[in-house]
Amino acid sequence: MIKIKNNFDLNSTITCGQIFRYLKRDDEFIVILKDRVISLKEDKDYIEIRSNDENNLEEIVNDYFDLNRDYEEIKNDIVKRDSKMKEAIEFSKGLKMIHQDPFETIISYVISQNNRVPSIANSLNLIAKDHGKKVLFEGYEYYLFPSYDELKNLSVSDYRNYKVGFRDKYLYEIVKSINDSKLDINKIYDMKSEDALDYLMTFKGVGPKVASCILLFAYQKFDVYPTDTWVKKFMKDDYNIEGEASIRKYTKSVYGKYSGLAIQYMFNFKRNKKKI
DNA sequence: TGCCAGGCCTTCC
DNA sequence: GGAAGGCATGGC
Numbered sequence: 001m002i003k004i005k006n007n008f009d010l011n012s013t014i015t016c017g018q019i020f021r022y023l024k025r026d027d028e029f030i031v032i033l034k035d036r037v038i039s040l041k042e043d044k045d046y047i048e049i050r051s052n053d054e055n056n057l058e059e060i061v062n063d064y065f066d067l068n069r070d071y072e073e074i075k076n077d078i079v080k081r082d083s084k085m086k087e088a089i090e091f092s093k094g095l096k097m098i099h100q101d102p103f104e105t106i107i108s109y110v111i112s113q114n115n116r117v118p119s120i121a122n123s124l125n126l127i128a129k130d131h132g133k134k135v136l137f138e139g140y141e142y143y144l145f146p147s148y149d150e151l152k153n154l155s156v157s158d159y160r161n162y163k164v165g166f167r168d169k170y171l172y173e174i175v176k177s178i179n180d181s182k183l184d185i186n187k188i189y190d191m192k193s194e195d196a197l198d199y200l201m202t203f204k205g206v207g208p209k210v211a212s213c214i215l216l217f218a219y220q221k222f223d224v225y226p227t228d229t230w231v232k233k234f235m236k237d238d239y240n241i242e243g244e245a246s247i248r249k250y251t252k253s254v255y256g257k258y259s260g261l262a263i264q265y266m267f268n269f270k271r272n273k274k275k276i
Numbered sequence: 277t278g279c280c281a282g283g284c285c286t287t288c289c
Numbered sequence: 290g291g292a293a294g295g296c297a298t299g300g301c
Contacts, residue, residue, distance in 0.1 A: 017282065113283040119299060165297025170284090207284045228282035267282070 002058050003046040008065060009094025010042055016268045018098045018217055020108055020121040021128070021145065032128075032144060033064060034101040037137045052137040066096045066220070074222075078262050081254050084238065085262060088269035095268060097261065098217065102185045103178070104145040105218035106200075109210045110170050119163065126162040127151070148178040170205025177203060193221045208244075212260065222260040225251045234266045 014022050014029050021032045028041040036053040038061070051057055062068055075089050107127075111120050124145065131146035131154075152175065159168035177183035183203060188196050193215055200211040212226035227235075227247050235241045241250050255262040 109282090112281095114281060114296075115283090116281050116299075119281085122299090160297085163298065165299095166284095166295090167297080205284070209283060213282080226282075230282060271282085 001048060001050045002054070002061070003043075003048055004058065004061065004067070006042060006045055006047050007094075008067065008096050010040055010047060012092065012094065012268065012272070013065065013096045013098065014040075016095065016264075016272065017117060018264075019100060020117065020124050021104075030140075030142070032142055033060065034104070035144065036060070037135050037142045037144075039138070050138070052135050064099055066099050069096075071096070074258050074261055078255060078258055078265070081256065082262075085265065088265045091273065092265045092268045095265070097220070097222070097264065099220060100217045101145070102188070102214070102218040103148050105214050106174060106185070106206075107145075107171060109213045109217075110174065110205045111164050111167055112213070113167065113205070113207070113210060115165075115167075123162045123164045130162075148175050151175045152179045167205060170203075174203055174205065188215075188219055193223050196221065197224065216260045216264070223257045224260045226260065226263055227251070228267070230267050230270050231263055234270045 023030050028039045030039050036051050038049055038051040041048045049061055079086050079089060108124060111123050128143040128145050131150045132143040135142045135144060156168050156172045159171045178185060196215055197211045200206045200214060209226050209228055212224040215221040215224045225248050227244055235247050241247055251259045
């Protein structure tokens with residue numbers, strides 16, 4: 001067990017729609033990372049973290065929850081560029097950008113298109129249960145998300161059985177492309193965002209929104225613009241800006257290198273404000 | 277029942 | 290290069 005300082009908002013970071021494979025059990029969150037399962041529990045001043053594998057746990061947690069980054073600088077920068085963002089950023093105080101595994105992120109966000117969060121999570125869990133490694137942790141069974149190698153023998157109809165609907169052929173092709181080295185997911189780390197977007201979008205089932213989410217959540221490229229239905233609503237209601245092109249132009253010129261984060265704050269604010 | 281979901285593809289013009 | 294329609298599935 002390790003303790004880290006309670007300097008981020010555990011609940012909103014985990015539940016704001018960045019990740020799909022987590023669960024809440026009593027007062028603890030269970031999150032399934034690439035190679036282990038971790039439990040996080042909030043205390044007064046600390047977050048207690050346990051795992052089935054505690055090797056390098058602190059380092060892994062710092063990386064996953066992006067705890068070494070200076071978010072104050074980012075938030076100040078965004079507010080300086082657009083004072084209207086103040087309320088959204090205040091609301092999202094303590095929100096971190098989770099640093100996810102690229103392969104799982106690609107699969108997750110291809111499934112996410114025109115879909116709902118519970119359904120996305122269901123499909124990912126079905127895939128993991130059949131093909132991922134089983135982990136026993138404190139009396140419960142969990143399944144890690146499989147690697148692309150572990151999915152290489154799946155057919156299109158196998159994916160259909162995991163309730164992904166019309167996205168079955170996209171997943172099949174993408175997994176095949178990675179296994180055939182046509183899609184090099186490691187190369188993307190070193191690419192500029194614009195080039196990485198073009199590269200990802202050459203694969204069917206990956207459009208601007210999905211590609212942006214992949215770059216934002218797996219590759220920590222924060223200068224992307226995942227304009228979805230919520231952001232469109234936000235821009236229309238508060239800025240009177242409509243249309244994908246106009247929104248992109250606005251976010252690019254105003255928010256600059258942190259536009260992806262600005263959008264994430266907008267999204268969190270717009271989507272969750274009504275729940276309070 | 278009918279509508280829609282953190283879109284994207286295809287088929288038109 | 291842009292608009293319109295279709296798309297599996299499940300929840301309300």
